Amino acid sequence: MQGCDASILLDSKPGMPAEKESTMNKGVQGFEVIDEAKAAIEAQCPNTVSCADIIAFAARDSVFGAGGLLYAVPGGRRDGLASLIDEAAENLPGAFFNSTELRGNFARKGLSMEEMVTLSGAHSIGESHCSAFSKRLYSFSARFPQDPSMDAAYAETLKSKCPSPRNLTSSVDPVVAFDPSTPALLDNNYYKNLVNHRGLLASDQELWSSGLTRKMVKYNRNHPGAWASKFAAAMVKMGSIDVMVGRNGEIRNNCRAVN
Numbered sequence: 001m002q003g004c005d006a007s008i009l010l011d012s013k014p015g016m017p018a019e020k021e022s023t024m025n026k027g028v029q030g031f032e033v034i035d036e037a038k039a040a041i042e043a044q045c046p047n048t049v050s051c052a053d054i055i056a057f058a059a060r061d062s063v064f065g066a067g068g069l070l071y072a073v074p075g076g077r078r079d080g081l082a083s084l085i086d087e088a089a090e091n092l093p094g095a096f097f098n099s100t101e102l103r104g105n106f107a108r109k110g111l112s113m114e115e116m117v118t119l120s121g122a123h124s125i126g127e128s129h130c131s132a133f134s135k136r137l138y139s140f141s142a143r144f145p146q147d148p149s150m151d152a153a154y155a156e157t158l159k160s161k162c163p164s165p166r167n168l169t170s171s172v173d174p175v176v177a178f179d180p181s182t183p184a185l186l187d188n189n190y191y192k193n194l195v196n197h198r199g200l201l202a203s204d205q206e207l208w209s210s211g212l213t214r215k216m217v218k219y220n221r222n223h224p225g226a227w228a229s230k231f232a233a234a235m236v237k238m239g240s241i242d243v244m245v246g247r248n249g250e251i252r253n254n255c256r257a258v259n
Contacts, residue, residue, distance in 0.1 A: 002087070003242025005080030006051035009034060009255040012085075022088035026129055027175070031256075034058065038255050051255035052077035056239045063235065066125050067186030071232035073239060078249035081258050095132045096202045099210035109241050115234045117207055117216040121227060123200070124190040125183065127175040130162035133201050138164045149205050151197040154180075158200075176200065188228075191221035 009031065012018040019025060034054055041049045053075045060073045093105045106116040136147035137159055146155055161176050177183035178200050179190060190204075194217050199205030207213045220227040250259055 002080060002082075003244065004052055004056065004077055004239055005242075005244050005249060006055055006077075006252070006255060007080045007083040007087075009051055009055070010080075010083035010258070011256045017085040018083035019085055019088040020083070022085050024088040024092045026131075026173075027127065030058075034255055038252075042253065047251050047253070049075070050077050050079045050249075050251045052079050052243070054255070059235065059239070063186060063232075066184065067228070069186065069228050069232055071236060073236060076243075076245055078244040078246075079252045079255075079258075080244060080249050093203060095128075096135070097206070098203075099206050099212045102203060102206070103212070109238075111234070111238065111241075113213065114216055114230075115237065117213050117220065118227065118230045118234045119238065120204065120207060121188060121190045121220065121231055122186070123178040123204055124188070125178065125186050127177050127183075128200055129173045129175055130158075131165070131173050133158075134162050134165055136202055137162060138166075147202065147205075149197060149209055150199075154198045178204075188220055188224040191217050191227070195221055 007018075008020055008025065008028065010018045010020070012021055020028065020031075034051065037054050037058065038049075038051060041054070056073050056075075056077065060071060064070050091105075091108075093102055097105065102116055103113045106113070111119070136150055137155055138145060140147040157180070158176060162174055179185075179193060180198070181193070182189050193199055194205060194208040197205065197208075199208065208217050220230075253259055
C-alpha cells in the first residue's frame with residue numbers, strides 16, 4: 001500500500017499478517033494467475049520483470065479483454081520489501097465513504113476527483129461480498145432500515161442474494177455482481193446504474209447523490225468514448241503512484257515472498 005510495488009502479493013509471515021489478509025482486500029483474487037505469469041517469465045528472462053510490472057500489464061490486458069480498451073503501460077517498476085495488514089485500511093477507500101472522504105483518499109495518492117469518478121467505473125465489472133453493502137439493505141439507519149437512495153426493486157433483488165447477516169453464519173458471505181446488466185463487460189453502464197439508483201456500494205451511489213460529483217457521473221453516462229479515454233489515462237497514472245525504481249526495492253524471484 002506504499003505504492004505500486006506488488007505488496008498485495010506478499011504472503012504473511014508468522015506474527016506479521018500481510019495486507020492481502022485485510023478484510024478490505026476480501027474480494028481480491030487471481031494470485032495464482034500472477035504466479036503462473038511470473039514463473040513463465042522467469043523461465044525465459046530471469047530477474048528481469050518485476051511482480052509490480054506483471055500486475056500493471058495484467059490489469060491492462062484485463063481491461064482490453066473485458067472492454068476492448070487498449071492502452072500502453074510503461075514498465076520499470078521494482079518490488080517492495082514489506083506488506084502490512086494495517087496499511088490496507090489506512091489507504092483503501094471504505095464502502096461507506098462520502099464524497100469528501102473519497103476525494104481526500106484519492107488526493108493523498110495524487111489523483112483528482114474527476115480521476116476518482118473515472119476509475120470508479122471499474123465497478124462495471126467484478127463482484128462484491130454482501131458484507132460490504134448489506135447494511136444498506138437491513139440496518140441503514142434508525143429511521144430507514146433500507147437505504148432510501150437505493151432503487152426498491154434492486155434492493156429486493158439484492159436481498160434475495162444476500163440474506164440478513166443475522167441469518168448467516170460468520171463463514172458465509174455471498175458475492176454479487178457490481179453491474180447486474182453487463183457484469184463481464186467494462187463499459188459506462190456503471191454510471192447509468194448510479195443515475196437509476198442501482199449503485200451497489202454506498203460509496204458508488206454517493207457519486208450520484210453528491211453535488212460534488214453528479215455532473216461527472218452524468219457526463220460519463222452520456223459520453224462512453226470520452227470516459228474510456230479518461231479511464232485509460234487514469235489507469236496509467238494510478239499504475240505510476242509511488243513506484244520503486246533504480247536500486248530501490250528488488251525484482252522478486254517469487255511474487256509471494258521477498259528474495
